Amino acid sequence: MKKKLITLMLAVLTLTALPLTAFAGSDMGSRYSDVSGGWYTDAVLKYGYADIFDGGDHKFQPNQKITRIEFVRLLHKALGITINYFAVPDIKDYFTDMKNDDVGAGDLIDLVTAGIVEKGGSFKPSTQLDREMMVHWIVNALDYKTGGDYPMIKILPAPFDDDAKITAEYKNDIITAQILKLTLGCGNNMLHPKEGATRAEAVAVTARLVELLATFGQNDGLSVDVATSAREENDTLVMSLTIQNNTDKAVTIAHGGQKYDFKLFDETGDTVYTWSADKSFIMIATSTAIESGQSAVYTETLDQDAWAAVKDSAVSFKAYITGTSDDFTIDTDGYAGEITLSK
Numbered sequence: 001m002k003k004k005l006i007t008l009m010l011a012v013l014t015l016t017a018l019p020l021t022a023f024a025g026s027d028m029g030s031r032y033s034d035v036s037g038g039w040y041t042d043a044v045l046k047y048g049y050a051d052i053f054d055g056g057d058h059k060f061q062p063n064q065k066i067t068r069i070e071f072v073r074l075l076h077k078a079l080g081i082t083i084n085y086f087a088v089p090d091i092k093d094y095f096t097d098m099k100n101d102d103v104g105a106g107d108l109i110d111l112v113t114a115g116i117v118e119k120g121g122s123f124k125p126s127t128q129l130d131r132e133m134m135v136h137w138i139v140n141a142l143d144y145k146t147g148g149d150y151p152m153i154k155i156l157p158a159p160f161d162d163d164a165k166i167t168a169e170y171k172n173d174i175i176t177a178q179i180l181k182l183t184l185g186c187g188n189n190m191l192h193p194k195e196g197a198t199r200a201e202a203v204a205v206t207a208r209l210v211e212l213l214a215t216f217g218q219n220d221g222l223s224v225d226v227a228t229s230a231r232e233e234n235d236t237l238v239m240s241l242t243i244q245n246n247t248d249k250a251v252t253i254a255h256g257g258q259k260y261d262f263k264l265f266d267e268t269g270d271t272v273y274t275w276s277a278d279k280s281f282i283m284i285a286t287s288t289a290i291e292s293g294q295s296a297v298y299t300e301t302l303d304q305d306a307w308a309a310v311k312d313s314a315v316s317f318k319a320y321i322t323g324t325s326d327d328f329t330i331d332t333d334g335y336a337g338e339i340t341l342s343k
Contacts, residue, residue, distance in 0.1 A: 032060040040200035043207040046246065047078050053199060062200035069104040069125035071134060071202055072117065075141055076107035078206045079213075080225055083110045084336040086269055087316060094119035106338060116140040128196030132170045135183050138209055139173040142180075150216050153179060160191040167193070182208050224251055224328035228319040228337030230262075235342075237302040237311075239275070241319035241335070245290040251327035253288045253296075257281035258322045260298045263334070264314040272310045275300055288323070314339060 032054070035044045040062055048060050052073050055061075066074075091098045091105050094112050098105055104125065111117040116137055142150065157178045160166075166174055174191070177183035182205060186192050197205075225244040230237055239262040245251050253259075258281040264273040290296050298319075302310075318334035 032058055034059045035062060038062060038200070040204050043203040044200070047074060047203045047206050047210075048199075049074065049077055052077070060199060063198050065128040065196035066134075066199045066202040067126050068123065068129045068133075069102075069108065070199075071129045071137070071197075072108050072111055072125075073104045074202060074206055075116070075137065076110055077225055078210055079141060079145065081107075081110050081114060082226065082331060082335060083113050084318070084331075084333055085316070087267070088336070088338055089113070095121065095123035097122045098125065100338065101340060111137075114141075114144045116144055129202070130194050131186075131191060131197045131201070132166055132174065132193035134197045134202065134205065135177045136170045136173045138182055138205055139176050142176075142182075142209060142212070145213055146216055152176070155179070158189075160185060161189045162191055162193070165193055166191065180212060182212065226319075226321070226331070226335050228317070228335045229340070230264075230317040230337055231340040232307075232342045235304045235307065237307045237339070239300050239302065239317070239319065241298045241321070242295055243290060243297075243321065244295040245292055247327075248292050249327075250289050250291045251325060253290075253321065253323040253325045253330070255286045255288065255323040257283045257286065259286075259288060261320040261322055262300055263318050263320070264310055264339075265316045265318070266313045267315045269316075272313050273302065273306070275302075 031050065032044065032048065035041050035048070038044075044060055044062070052070055053060055088100070088106075089109050091100050091102075091109055094109070098108065100106070100109075102125070108117065108123065108125075112119045117140070157175060163171075170193070174183060174193070183191070225242075225246060227242040227244065229240045232238075241260050241262070243253075258276060258279075262273075262275040263271055266272050288296055317337050317339050319337060320332075320334045321330045324330065
């Protein structure tokens with residue numbers, strides 16, 4: 001991954017240290033009862049994903065410290081990162097305290113593969129995410145999405161008053177984030193690098209990153225998320241494909257009759273099951289429109305006999321969107337998912 005070196009070319013530029021809370025949000029209302037009118041409202045509306053943050057009480061809890069795994073899930077979803085594997089890696093090879101069926105494990109595997117999160121030791125998913133680590137991951141994500149090729153004014157910003165507390169290996173990332181206005185400090189020219197970031201700060205920084213990527217022409221696929229699952233239930237296999245529209249307008253998929261498909265593969269990559277193989281489709285042009293904030297969900301069940309016939313050989317799974325769209329990029333190679341077996 002290409003990393004940029006920040007050099008002093010002119011003079012020290014004195015920047016007014018605005019709070020990390022300076023993301024301008026308007027009072028637009030929210031699905032949460034505790035964010036309306038907050039500075040973070042706009043960011044929460046876009047990136048306060050209910051499946052990550054809503055504990056069932058319809059509250060976002062903006063001042064609560066975000067955990068490491070919550071931020072991983074947030075960043076993975078906001079950036080629309082999709083990585084296809086011949087065989088899904090075992091997260092135990094990356095972190096000693098994680099299992100593949102843990103919440104967010106698949107997202108974490110993708111972020112490690114992308115070079116956004118470094119592997120090794122314990123991940124400590126439920127502990128708070130320090131601000132300097134959040135910035136480090138944000139800059140890594142920027143490098144991943146751009147290949148490290150983005151415009152940067154090479155002027156060293158004024159240091160935070162607590163600059164000495166920043167871990168040395170993260171200082172360059174924090175300078176990058178300052179210059180690009182991804183990180184604005186916490187007021188009084190302080191960063192408090194080793195304090196936990198709040199949920200509000202996390203969604204605001206994520207919103208800034210996505211907006212910055214859009215100015216670099218990196219907005220394709222950032223706001224339409226595709227999720228898959230294949231789980232064993234009562235000796236059957238339930239396969240699911242979810243297309244979530246997080247943009248501010250409807251997206252449309254054009255189909256030639258068939259809308260989706262599911263496939264299972266053996267350890268050599270050969271197909272052992274194709275859902276559409278014994279199906280007939282009327283070859284007529286149709287379309288699927290997904291409104292802003294809505295999703296399209298397709299689910300099929302492989303019955304007991306069919307699942308039993310391939311269970312011992314099936315090691316990987318993919319779902320497919322069979323169609324085209326002018327609103328987002330459809331991965332014609334399919335979307336990989338884990339096969340979750342009953343315990």
